[in-house]
Amino acid sequence: MHKDLDTLIITPEEMGRIDRAAAASGLSGYGLMERAGQAVAAAALRRFPGALRFAVLCGPGNNGGDGYVAARALQEAGAAVAVHALGDPGSLKGDAATAFKAFDGTVAPLAAYGPRPGDVVIDALFGAGLSRDLPEEAVRIIEAVRDSVLPVLAVDLPSGIDGRTGAVRGDAFAAAATVTFMCRKPGHLLLPGRTLCGEVEVFDIGIPARILAGHAGHMRVNTPAVWRIALPVETGATHKYVRGHLAVFSGPATATGAARLSASAGLRAGAGLVTVLSPPEALAANAAHLTAVMLKPVGGPDDLAVLLDDERLKTFVLGPGFGDFGKARTYVREIAGRGRRLVLDADGISAFRDEPDALFRLFAGGEPRLVLTPHDGEFARLFPDLAEDAGLSKIERAQKAAARSHAAVILKGADTVIAAPDGRALVNANAPPWLATAGSGDVLAGIAGAHLAQGMPAFEAAASAVWRHGEAGRAAGEGMTAEDLVGALRGFDRTG
Numbered sequence: 001m002h003k004d005l006d007t008l009i010i011t012p013e014e015m016g017r018i019d020r021a022a023a024a025s026g027l028s029g030y031g032l033m034e035r036a037g038q039a040v041a042a043a044a045l046r047r048f049p050g051a052l053r054f055a056v057l058c059g060p061g062n063n064g065g066d067g068y069v070a071a072r073a074l075q076e077a078g079a080a081v082a083v084h085a086l087g088d089p090g091s092l093k094g095d096a097a098t099a100f101k102a103f104d105g106t107v108a109p110l111a112a113y114g115p116r117p118g119d120v121v122i123d124a125l126f127g128a129g130l131s132r133d134l135p136e137e138a139v140r141i142i143e144a145v146r147d148s149v150l151p152v153l154a155v156d157l158p159s160g161i162d163g164r165t166g167a168v169r170g171d172a173f174a175a176a177a178t179v180t181f182m183c184r185k186p187g188h189l190l191l192p193g194r195t196l197c198g199e200v201e202v203f204d205i206g207i208p209a210r211i212l213a214g215h216a217g218h219m220r221v222n223t224p225a226v227w228r229i230a231l232p233v234e235t236g237a238t239h240k241y242v243r244g245h246l247a248v249f250s251g252p253a254t255a256t257g258a259a260r261l262s263a264s265a266g267l268r269a270g271a272g273l274v275t276v277l278s279p280p281e282a283l284a285a286n287a288a289h290l291t292a293v294m295l296k297p298v299g300g301p302d303d304l305a306v307l308l309d310d311e312r313l314k315t316f317v318l319g320p321g322f323g324d325f326g327k328a329r330t331y332v333r334e335i336a337g338r339g340r341r342l343v344l345d346a347d348g349i350s351a352f353r354d355e356p357d358a359l360f361r362l363f364a365g366g367e368p369r370l371v372l373t374p375h376d377g378e379f380a381r382l383f384p385d386l387a388e389d390a391g392l393s394k395i396e397r398a399q400k401a402a403a404r405s406h407a408a409v410i411l412k413g414a415d416t417v418i419a420a421p422d423g424r425a426l427v428n429a430n431a432p433p434w435l436a437t438a439g440s441g442d443v444l445a446g447i448a449g450a451h452l453a454q455g456m457p458a459f460e461a462a463a464s465a466v467w468r469h470g471e472a473g474r475a476a477g478e479g480m481t482a483e484d485l486v487g488a489l490r491g492f493d494r495t496g
């Protein structure tokens with residue numbers, strides 16, 4: 001697979017344009033379908049050598065066409081095959097009709113399929129073309145297959161998954177594996193689609209990279225290849241101030257741990273210096289637990305103003321355990337007004353729930369200086385209309401939010417999306433489930449702060465933070481705590 005295509009994510013709509021462009025360039029559409037179906041058959045034989053029978057369920061469009069090609073290839077390989085069609089296969093059009101005619105065997109109605117032990121189901125009902133909830137007939141078969149616990153190999157996408165959003169339309173197969181073509185679609189990466197796809201195989205059916213790239217948007221899987229070029233340069237002469245000074249605001253005496261987690265993550269992630277800015281009454285609590293991280297009292301906006309006279313202090317994290325919404329807004333105004341960079345997390349985000357536009361105005365224009373790290377609940381506070389719009393995918397929600405706020409937005413979850421104001425978006429895929437633990441978000445905010453402090457652009461700082469956070473989670477292993485996560489943070493892999 002072409003290296004650049006590995007990380008590209010293509011929407012079904014873009015894929016349609018790519019198909020048309022491929023046809024216009026003289027590429028045979030049926031040739032693509034033939035290779036797609038052959039790849040499915042090969043995957044079926046490789047993955048399920050013990051199958052007694054392959055039940056190939058074919059839909060009314062080109063996904064069904066892939067199914068007929070696969071059925072023919074499986075039959076030619078000597079496997080037992082039962083083909084069932086949704087609708088009248090005689091009314092298939094174009095390449096799918098060609099594929100159906102080339103299949104030399106009986107085709108029974110979908111409703112006549114009765115799951116048998118030893119069956120492997122090849123789901124070629126709907127793929128990228130799914131445009132509404134599944135018909136009742138398909139839902140009944142999905143239920144029957146689920147009840148009989150048969151393995152499913154999905155063609156392109158498990159039927160019922162919306163390729164653009166990852167949402168379930170009515171019901172969906174839960175596949176053991178999915179064979180898709182050229183590039184992953186959002187539905188392979190966004191929840192719940194991701195978990196229903198099983199293992200995803202991406203097969204190159206021969207659409208030239210230049211056609212794909214010409215019609216693709218700016219969505220990718222979050223990997224180092226995307227942001228490696230923006231990593232801070234390591235030189236022998238690197239000085240601690242060159243590696244940046246990060247300041248993290250602490251909450252009150254009863255809630256100081258979150259800021260310390262952010263601060264220690266920031267130091268570990270590469271900031272040259274990290275200072276916790278603490279309310280005076282919380283100094284003792286913070287001092288008792290800090291060593292390499294420095295500590296300074298900040299009681300109010302006047303203290304902060306004095307601190308900001310030090311030009312080297314360019315980057316802040318505000319939000320973890322912060323508590324005081326009024327003070328949060330005041331500090332954010334001061335930081336923005338003095339041209340500094342900010343990771344706004346947790347309470348820092350909630351502080352602007354009544355006036356999100358005021359926050360966006362503070363950071364409008366110029367090189368993005370703000371990283372927002374909301375989970376879904378916090379996202380709804382800043383972007384209530386986007387959160388409510390059920391028609392948007394998580395990627396689209398994050399893209400619109402980033403454009404509106406002029407911030408790099410990290411929309412957290414098991415399928416974290418990172419978006420830039422210019423439309424670039426990444427879906428993260430390296431986070432283990434146990435990363436969702438108390439304090440995990442504080443650690444992420446600290447890593448993002450460290451990257452900003454080292455001069456990385458906001459989007460790349462955010463994306464690489466999410467990735468390193470995921471890697472640390474994997475290294476720390478199941479049962480880890482947020483402290484373990486900090487300890488498991490590793491340096492950047494600059495190779496490859």
Ligand SMILES: NC(=O)C1=CN([C@@H]2O[C@H](COP(=O)(O)OP(=O)(O)OC[C@H]3O[C@@H](n4cnc5c(N)ncnc54)[C@H](O)[C@@H]3O)[C@@H](O)[C@H]2O)[C@H](O)CC1
Pocket residue numbers: 015019032033034036059060061062063064065066125126127128129130131132133134135155156157181182
């Ligand atoms: N370049 C590629 O990746 C290639 C992909 N191939 C395969 O083609 C399908 C997409 O085919 P398409 O005909 O566009 O869509 P579907 O087969 O998924 O849908 C068929 C058909 O059904 C109608 N429809 C949509 N939703 C419903 C519904 N809920 N109920 C009833 N009917 C519905 C809709 O109007 C469509 O016309 C892709 O997934 C690949 O598997 C090519 O084979 C090779 C090139």
Ligand SMILES: [K+]
Pocket residue numbers: 063123124125126127154155156157158159
């Ligand atoms: K399918």
